[in-house]
Amino acid sequence: MYHCRVLTATETTIDHRWRYNLYDPFWRLYRNREHGAVLISAHGERPVAAGECLLLPAWTRFSTRCTGSVRHTYLHFEVIGLPGAWIRDHCAMAVLPTREDWNGLLDALPLHRESQWSLHLKIQAMLCAAVALAIDHVDSRASAVEAASSGEREAISPVVRWIESHLADPLPVEALAQRSGFSRDHFTRIFTRAMGSSPARHVAERRIAAAAVRLLRSDDPIEDIAAAVGFANRYHFSRVFHRILGITPAAYRRQGRA
Structure with a gap:
């Protein structure tokens, strides 16, 4: 994994x-x-x-x-x-x-x-x-948290892998919970304990991480990158990108190539 x-x-x-x-x-x-x-x-x-x-x-x-x-x-x-x-x-x-x-x-x-x-x-x-x-x-406290959540992480690991390979697709929490076999509320609880963030936050960060790589490694238009990682349009993508990384996609690309 x-x-x-x-x-x-x-x-x-x-x-x-x-x-x-x-x-x-x-x-x-x-x-x-x-x-x-x-x-x-x-x-x-x-x-x-x-x-x-x-x-x-x-x-x-x-x-x-x-x-x-x-x-x-x-x-x-x-x-x-x-x-x-x-x-x-x-x-x-x-x-x-x-x-x-x-x-x-x-x-x-x-x-x-x-x-x-x-x-x-x-x-x-x-x-x-x-x-x-x-x-x-x-430190030992963090290691204890890691050990305590390892069973839950194992339970949701197939969903984590699914997210990673389907970032371009709609990924609502309800669909992820259904794939896990748990109820929406139970899935959200164990996912948050295991991963340290909610399913929605995790999906957003993985999409932005994938987009950041493409911004630095390709000349693809920002609109194409937004669509490839699951955003409906450039404007929504830019808002989420700025909220997570504190910089716009265009500025991030310029800085990474300076």
């Missing part, structure tokens, strides 16, 4: 123009070859030391700045199946352990040819291991 999907894996050079306010539905892994980059979050400023690997969870709000010229390796990836609400509540920026095999993989980037099967699989394995380390460091 859980797996990583790599969206971007490459290296670039950043400088004083690396100034962004970021809030995304995907995870990030950063490694810089020189000092100079700084990440700013609600917890304060965090300089990125040369050579260290930083893992930034999805749904983490932060801004960036840089002095000088810094070679910047970055990977953007989704963790399919991990509840977004749980990530928001419990996961934090983490420094990953230094591993020669991981450094070797990062040195082999950019990742752009689909024929690089071995490298693709090794990168995915590295990212899954990095997320697992972050989850292992979650």
Whole structure:
């Protein structure tokens, strides 16, 4: 049920123009070859030391700045199946352990040819291991919540998978409950306990996450992207996108390509 999907894996050079306010539905892994980059979050400023690997969870709000010229390796990836609400509540920026095999993989980037099967699989394995380390460091209270809801999560997992593969279709709560075999009220209760958000909120976030990826990876018109993830028109899509990510789809696309 859980797996990583790599969206971007490459290296670039950043400088004083690396100034962004970021809030995304995907995870990030950063490694810089020189000092100079700084990440700013609600917890304060965090300089990125040369050579260290930083893992930034999805749904983490932060801004960036840089002095000088810094070679910047970055990977953007989704963790399919991990509840977004749980990530928001419990996961934090983490420094990953230094591993020669991981450094070797990062040195082999950019990742752009689909024929690089071995490298693709090794990168995915590295990212899954990095997320697992972050989850292992979650405090005991969050782990207890995870264990308590694991049975309910198993019960609704077929519906979660159905949502993921049918984002373009109407997904009313009544239809999801019917697919689960539970009453609407019981389904809503166990879904909310297991996933940390209501079915309607989960569907909206998964639609916006899928749209965000397409905005950054394709030149498709925003109207087409809206339809592909289940919105009746661009205007409704833009309102929901802005409500969840705090930015319009067009501005999000421009920022992601800067």
